[in-house]
Amino acid sequence: MKLNVRWAKTDHIAIALSGGVDSSVLYHMLSTSYKDTYQSLTIFHVNHGVRVESKHEQEVLERLALKNGHVFLSIRLELDDFTQQKGRTARYQFFSAMMESHGIDYCLTAHHADDDVETILHELLSTRHLYGVGIKERHGKFLRPMLHLSKVKILDYAKTYGVLVLEDVSNERDDYTRNYIRHNVVPAIDVHPSLSTKALLQFKEDFSDMDSLVTETAKAFLKDKNAFNRDAFNELNKIVKLRVLSILFNDYIERAFIEECVSILERNTAQAELSKNDFKLVVSYDTFTVKKIDDEIIDEVRVISSPGKYKFNGYTIDVELVEEPITVRTRRVGDRILLPNLGTKKVNRIFIDKKIPNHLRDKMPIIVNSDGQIIAVGPIYNIIKSFNHLKFDIKLDIKE
Numbered sequence: 001m002k003l004n005v006r007w008a009k010t011d012h013i014a015i016a017l018s019g020g021v022d023s024s025v026l027y028h029m030l031s032t033s034y035k036d037t038y039q040s041l042t043i044f045h046v047n048h049g050v051r052v053e054s055k056h057e058q059e060v061l062e063r064l065a066l067k068n069g070h071v072f073l074s075i076r077l078e079l080d081d082f083t084q085q086k087g088r089t090a091r092y093q094f095f096s097a098m099m100e101s102h103g104i105d106y107c108l109t110a111h112h113a114d115d116d117v118e119t120i121l122h123e124l125l126s127t128r129h130l131y132g133v134g135i136k137e138r139h140g141k142f143l144r145p146m147l148h149l150s151k152v153k154i155l156d157y158a159k160t161y162g163v164l165v166l167e168d169v170s171n172e173r174d175d176y177t178r179n180y181i182r183h184n185v186v187p188a189i190d191v192h193p194s195l196s197t198k199a200l201l202q203f204k205e206d207f208s209d210m211d212s213l214v215t216e217t218a219k220a221f222l223k224d225k226n227a228f229n230r231d232a233f234n235e236l237n238k239i240v241k242l243r244v245l246s247i248l249f250n251d252y253i254e255r256a257f258i259e260e261c262v263s264i265l266e267r268n269t270a271q272a273e274l275s276k277n278d279f280k281l282v283v284s285y286d287t288f289t290v291k292k293i294d295d296e297i298i299d300e301v302r303v304i305s306s307p308g309k310y311k312f313n314g315y316t317i318d319v320e321l322v323e324e325p326i327t328v329r330t331r332r333v334g335d336r337i338l339l340p341n342l343g344t345k346k347v348n349r350i351f352i353d354k355k356i357p358n359h360l361r362d363k364m365p366i367i368v369n370s371d372g373q374i375i376a377v378g379p380i381y382n383i384i385k386s387f388n389h390l391k392f393d394i395k396l397d398i399k400e
């Protein structure tokens with residue numbers, strides 16, 4: 001049985017060893033027939049602490065590492081309400097931190113071809129295929145040298161070489177969809193004479209090549225521009241449109257959101273804004289752009305109609321909810337602020353009462369609601385609570 005070796009003889013590699021059959025076989029191979037392919041090998045183990053045997057398993061693996069002269073780095077997670085997803089995130093954080101602090105070149109995991117088939121089916125059947133399908137054989141510093149091997153081959157190897165496996169490490173996840181695919185979809189494929197799971201792996205390879213073409217076309221459209229022509233965008237092929245927007249939103253892949261952006265650009269809407277995470281799509285007549293919200297500077301009168309973080313003269317206006325547009329501007333003669341149930345008060349009076357220096361008075365954002373009433377004066381008179389379907393906060397960024 002062969003591994004796909006992508007590391008060099010001089011590399012310090014690590015293996016993510018759960019103690020289950022897959023990673024135990026990988027460890028066995030690395031410690032025997034592949035022991036001359038790297039400089040040193042470290043073991044990473046995460047004890048999720050969800051089963052009583054976990055502590056014992058950790059000790060067994062640690063003794064094995066000691067016997068083989070390998071460094072053993074482990075962590076016991078203390079997660080409230082353990083879920084598979086939380087466990088996975090914590091695992092990868094631990095692996096990355098250990099690679100960084102111990103100067104480790106690669107971390108090897110024991111994903112195999114059956115995992116790949118399940119993942120491909122999961123992505124295809126739940127429209128998660130915007131950025132290719134299946135498990136990547138290499139993802140940054142993570143390598144999957146067994147990705148081409150079937151589970152049957154791995155089990156055969158374990159039997160032939162008497163590999164030590166912690167029987168209790170369950171491969172059954174609490175991921176309902178993955179388990180459903182594993183038990184109900186996959187078994188129904190290979191028993192049919194003209195269907196094969198191998199075809200899915202071929203599809204993954206072809207799809208990856210097509211995907212590269214889509215990315216190339218999208219990048220050519222984006223090249224050297226910050227603002228884009230809406231008509232030119234609308235003439236692109238649908239999948240290229242999705243890719244253009246995914247790239248602009250920093251590789252964001254939630255299909256529903258990206259499709260919503262596409263449909264706004266296709267419709268006759270003259271002006272619109274749509275934000276996600278730290279990015280915002282701004283459509284203005286025949287052009288559009290996607291901006292990082294933190295980079296945005298407002299230094300004139302500006303209408304805000306969607307949530308996000310807006311910069312204004314050294315202040316940040318953090319808008320959480322805005323059902324009717326608000327205007328942000330600097331002070332004007334005669335400005336009066338609305339005091340709920342108490343009438344109004346001169347903005348100038350507030351500045352005097354709070355001893356605000358003149359140079360700051362000229363910069364401070366004044367927030368005006370859609371009825372033309374002033375509802376906030378910078379951070380000094382700031383309605384943080386919900387107010388007429390509006391929720392925002394204003395902070396001073398720079399020390400004056």
Ligand SMILES: Nc1ncnc2c1ncn2[C@@H]1O[C@H](COP(=O)(O)OP(=O)(O)OP(=O)(O)O)[C@@H](O)[C@H]1O
Pocket residue numbers: 015016017018022023044045046047048084088091108109110111115
């Ligand atoms: N507790 C653990 N400690 C160390 N390595 C682990 C642990 N659990 C899993 N791994 C590594 O990750 C590989 C994949 O495990 P598994 O299929 O259970 O992961 P998953 O939850 O599907 O997540 P992902 O596929 O994103 O890694 C294992 O073969 C092993 O190399």
